[in-house]
Amino acid sequence: MKFRAKLVDAACLNNFTRVSNMIAKLAKTCTLRISPDKLNFILSDKVANGGENFFSEFQMEGVSAENNAIYLELTSENLSRALKTAQNARVLKIKLTNKHFPCLTVSIELLSVSSSSRVVTHDIPVKVIPRKLWKDLQEPTVPDADVSIYLPVLKTMKSIVEKMKNISNHLIIEANLNGELNLKIETELVCVTTHFKDLGNPPLASENASQDRSSEQMAEVHIDIRKLLQFLAGQQVNPTKATCNIVKNKIVHFDLLHEDVSLQYFIPALS
Amino acid sequence: MEKIPADWKEREGFSRRWWKWRTLGQVCEQKPARGLGLTLQVTASLSLLFLAQLSLRTVNSSRSAYACFLFAPLFFQQYQAATPGQDPLRCKILMKSFLSVFRSLAILEKTVEKCCISLNVRSSRLVVQLYCKYGVRKTHNLSFQDCESLQAVFDPAVCPHVLCAPARVLGEAVLPFPPALAEVTLGIGRGHRIILRSYQEEADSTIKAMVTEMSIGGEDFQQLQAQEGVAITFCLKEFRGLLSFAESANLSLSIYFDGPGRPAIFAIKDSLLDGHFVLATLSEPDPHPQDLRAPELQQPAPQLQAHSTPHLDDFALDDIDSYMIAMETTVGSEGSRTLPSTSLSPGFQPHCSPGSHSEEEDDTEPSTVPGTPPPKKFRSLFFGSILAPAHSPQGPSPVLAEDSEGEG
Numbered sequence: 020m021k022f023r024a025k026l027v028d029a030a031c032l033n034n035f036t037r038v039s040n041m042i043a044k045l046a047k048t049c050t051l052r053i054s055p056d057k058l059n060f061i062l063s064d065k066v067a068n069g070g071e072n073f074f075s076e077f078q079m080e081g082v083s084a085e086n087n088a089i090y091l092e093l094t095s096e097n098l099s100r101a102l103k104t105a106q107n108a109r110v111l112k113i114k115l116t117n118k119h120f121p122c123l124t125v126s127i128e129l130l131s132v133s134s135s136s137r138v139v140t141h142d143i144p145v146k147v148i149p150r151k152l153w154k155d156l157q158e159p160t161v162p163d164a165d166v167s168i169y170l171p172v173l174k175t176m177k178s179i180v181e182k183m184k185n186i187s188n189h190l191i192i193e194a195n196l197n198g199e200l201n202l203k204i205e206t207e208l209v210c211v212t213t214h215f216k217d218l219g220n221p222p223l224a225s226e227n228a229s230q231d232r233s234s235e236q237m238a239e240v241h242i243d244i245r246k247l248l249q250f251l252a253g254q255q256v257n258p259t260k261a262t263c264n265i266v267k268n269k270i271v272h273f274d275l276l277h278e279d280v281s282l283q284y285f286i287p288a289l290s
Numbered sequence: 291m292e293k294i295p296a297d298w299k300e301r302e303g304f305s306r307r308w309w310k311w312r313t314l315g316q317v318c319e320q321k322p323a324r325g326l327g328l329t330l331q332v333t334a335s336l337s338l339l340f341l342a343q344l345s346l347r348t349v350n351s352s353r354s355a356y357a358c359f360l361f362a363p364l365f366f367q368q369y370q371a372a373t374p375g376q377d378p379l380r381c382k383i384l385m386k387s388f389l390s391v392f393r394s395l396a397i398l399e400k401t402v403e404k405c406c407i408s409l410n411v412r413s414s415r416l417v418v419q420l421y422c423k424y425g426v427r428k429t430h431n432l433s434f435q436d437c438e439s440l441q442a443v444f445d446p447a448v449c450p451h452v453l454c455a456p457a458r459v460l461g462e463a464v465l466p467f468p469p470a471l472a473e474v475t476l477g478i479g480r481g482h483r484i485i486l487r488s489y490q491e492e493a494d495s496t497i498k499a500m501v502t503e504m505s506i507g508g509e510d511f512q513q514l515q516a517q518e519g520v521a522i523t524f525c526l527k528e529f530r531g532l533l534s535f536a537e538s539a540n541l542s543l544s545i546y547f548d549g550p551g552r553p554a555i556f557a558i559k560d561s562l563l564d565g566h567f568v569l570a571t572l573s574e575p576d577p578h579p580q581d582l583r584a585p586e587l588q589q590p591a592p593q594l595q596a597h598s599t600p601h602l603d604d605f606a607l608d609d610i611d612s613y614m615i616a617m618e619t620t621v622g623s624e625g626s627r628t629l630p631s632t633s634l635s636p637g638f639q640p641h642c643s644p645g646s647h648s649e650e651e652d653d654t655e656p657s658t659v660p661g662t663p664p665p666k667k668f669r670s671l672f673f674g675s676i677l678a679p680a681h682s683p684q685g686p687s688p689v690l691a692e693d694s695e696g697e698g
Contacts, residue, residue, distance in 0.1 A: 097500045104466040120498055135483075135507020139466045144498035 020089055020147075022053050023114035025076040031279075032111055036102040037256065038280050043099035044253035050148065050156055051123075053079050053089040061156050062095075082150060089115070090148035090156060093123060101125045101141035109136075121145050158283070161272055164264035165238035168194040170273070171215045173261065176202075177251035179213050184244050186211060189289065192247075192271055193239035194263065196220050201237070204244075221262055238267045241289045250284050258282075344369070348385065354570035355528045365562040367404075381409070381434035383416055391418050391430045401426075409434075444568050446555050449546035451520055453484065454513035457536035457543045457558075463504050464530065473572070474529070476545070477521025482508035489523050489572075512542060522547050522554055523572040532556055532567045550574045 026032050038060065042049050046062040081087035105111050105127045112126045122142040129137040148156070170176065183190060183204045191203040200215040250273065260276040273284040344366075347358040363369040392398060404421040414435070420428040446452075453476075463486055467474065473489040487503040508514045536543045536558045547554040551573030558565045 094500075100468065101500070101502075118501075122501075133507070133510050135509040137462075137507070138505040140503040140505070141466070142501040142503075144500065 020082055021078065021080040021115060022089055023076070023078050023112065024058075024074040025113075026111040027075045027109070031074070032105055032108060034278060034280060035111075036099070036105060037277075039095070039099040039102050040255070041253040041282070043095040045249060046095060048092060049095040049098075051089075051091045051093060051145075052156065053081070053091070055079060055081075055087055059158075060095075086150055086153075088153070090153055091115075091121075091123065091145040092148055093143055093145045097141075097143045098123075098125075101127075101143060104129075104139050104141075115145075116142070118142055121147050161264070161283075162266050162269070164272065165267045166194045166196055166265045167221050168196075168198065168200055168263050168265075169219045169221060170261040170263050171200065171218060173251055173254045173257060177248070177254070180244060180248050180251060183211060183213075184248055188244050189241060190244040190247060191239050191241050192263070192265065193237040194218075194265055195237045196234040199237075200263070238265045240265050240268055240271045242271060242286045243289060246286045250286070350528075355525065356566075356568045357532070358566045358568075360564040362562050362564075381416065381436060383432050383434045387430075387432045388418075391420070391432070444553055444555055444566075446544075446546040446557060449548050449552075449555065451478075451516035451547050452513055452544060453511055453516060453547075454542055454544040455511040457533055457539075457541055459506070459510050460533055460543055461537045463506055464526065464533065466502050466504055467526065468500075468502075471526050473523050474526040475521055475523040476547075478514075478516045478518050479505065480518060482514060482518065484508065484511065484514070485521075513544070516547075520547075520549065522550055522552075524554055524569045528567065528569055529556065532558065532565065535565070547571070 026035060042060050042062065048062075050061040052059040052061055079087075079089065081089055102111075102125070105125075107130045108127045109130050110128045112124075114124050114126075116122050116124045118124075121144070123145050125141045125143065127139045127141075129139065131137050179202060180190070183202065186209065187204045187206050189204070191205070192200070193203065194200040198216065198218045198220055200218055202213045202215075204211045254275070256277065258275040258277045260274075262274045264272040264274065266272070269288055271286050271288075273282075273286075275282040275284070344361040344363075345358060346361075347356070349356045398420075401422045402420045403423060406417075406419045406421070408417045408419075409415075410417055410431075413431075414433055415431040416434050418430045418432065420430075422428065463484075464474070467486070467488055471488050475485075475487045475489045477485050477487075479485040484506045485503060486506075488499075488501055490499050490501065533543065539558070539560070541558045541560055544557045544559075545554060546557065550571055552571060553568050554571050556567040556569065
């Protein structure tokens with residue numbers, strides 16, 4: 020099993036660092052899936068991806084020819100901490116090593132004023148996940164959404180959700196095919212609804228489902244507000260594209276695209 | 291020679307404390323007219339100070355770290371020293387009390403115009419008066435106790451290895467390390483590179499922590515007199531205290547060290563003050579049969595060397611470090627390499643030695659069964675209590691001879 024990758028582009032480095040910070044905010048432990056053409060960060064219930072475009076060099080050799088992938092478990096904070104020192108990096112290299120125990124070694128060569136180079140090396144301990152557990156870590160199948168809608172500016176959404184959290188933990192998200200999205204909190208004493216209009220809807224995958232539904236009809240799902248907040252808190256930069264897919268009373272699926280990185284976030288409905 | 295050595299109890303106060311003194315001094319330098327200075331006054335009935343120098347010293351409870359700052363009279367706007375022939379005055383004050391006087395640096399800078407420190411022996415009080423704006427005067431009476439001289443016996447000149455760099459370089463060097471990290475190993479790697487590496491106790495092998503290593507070229511150092519392969523491990527937190535002070539004052543920091551187990555001396559110096567931190571370093575365990583493996587895994591130095599050459603361009607040549615990882619069915623291949631006990635003593639458990647009152651620093655090591663790893667211990671330092679005060683020897687005193695490593 021082998022893995023090594025190299026990053027030299029400052030912009031890619033920034034993106035990678037940003038993804039890592041986002042992961043660190045979302046979950047304490049994350050799983051890294053290394054495939055021949057991409058790098059996935061997997062958190063339970065959520066999946067984030069990174070592409071090969073980040074890396075100027077990317078070589079990997081999986082467990083075996085049929086199972087050409089590597090699954091590693093690591094503490095997400097370690098990776099984001101390691102990448103923090105990469106802000107002024109000339110080159111960043113990542114590889115799988117074995118130093119008393121399996122590690123992901125991140126080696127950063129810093130830009131230095133003086134003639135001599137400075138190298139920082141971080142050995143992040145990882146746990147190699149055995150093949151029999153891989154099935155638990157596959158990308159979830161996305162059920163056909165009842166409504167698919169573009170999200171408003173995430174920062175706005177976050178500040179609203181933050182305030183709503185003070186009232187109740189039970190949030191209702193509903194949206195329709197007319198570009199309207201509502202966030203609702205209902206308690207005995209008070210009912211708060213925030214309406215977002217003119218958001219726009221992406222073309223739905225399955226046109227059949229949408230036939231039955233008038234564009235005004237709302238599809239709603241009840242979720243735990245803290246999960247939504249956790250997701251929003253990790254977003255520091257506005258994504259290129261952000262879509263929300265609602266499966267009525269089942270699940271809400273957020274699909275974000277930041278340049279090369281796609282993030283899928285699933286929040287199940289409250290039972 | 292002793293001024294007012296104080297047996298400060300808290301080591302966390304270090305950096306805050308010295309920073310404040312320095313800032314006060316700086317303002318004194320820059321704007322003498324504004325006159326934020328320190329006046330040391332001694333009332334007539336006191337025994338006066340021997341030398342015209344104020345020294346502040348402290349040691350931590352486990353005696354593994356010691357700090358001493360000497361202030362030249364010029365640091366102060368006015369300094370009234372003792373008349374020669376009298377016994378030097380020593381007192382000790384609780385660090386907490388003293389720090390509480392200088393609690394907020396920002397407020398101090400804004401409101402305090404003058405600070406006067408005087409010793410009232412009759413009532414056993416150290417009086418600190420802060421003359422603030424708008425006619426406000428704050429007087430703090432801190433009780434002190436007489437104490438014996440707190441004198442660490444150390445001599446930088448005896449240390450074979452010296453490193454000297456601007457504090458900024460060292461500050462950048464410790465930046466990648468997590469703030470909570472307790473110990474760090476400093477050593478010289480191949481190609482005269484200075485290596486800093488996080489040190490982990492091997493106590494709990496189930497909790498695997500991230501290891502960070504920083505490698506800096508020798509060219510960044512003003513002085514580098516050390517052989518390749520030499521390394522010491524010391525408390526990073528203590529070091530950070532002095533480092534932040536040195537960075538704020540834009541000074542160079544010199545590190546004098548010997549081998550593992552011998553104290554390491556960190557020194558800063560400028561025209562007005564002289565600071566020394568002496569820190570204990572981890573000592574080496576006795577060699578064990580299982581330690582005699584492939585050298586690159588045993589000593590810290592070769593470990594450092596493995597990383598010392600930066601893999602600059604040819605990515606493909608990195609093969610050296612990567613191993614096939616045995617998975618799932620971990621049959622005894624490289625994956626199950628025995629966890630080497632680090633070649634440094636496994637841990638930083640200060641061995642509280644009562645030796646501070648004896649000349650021989652008797653590090654009585656508990657006897658162990660040969661072949662077992664040595665108990666966690668630190669070489670406790672260097673303290674002689676020089677009971678006969680008046681004319682303590684000036685100049686270099688021999689480093690206290692410690693018992694050598696053998697434990698039977």
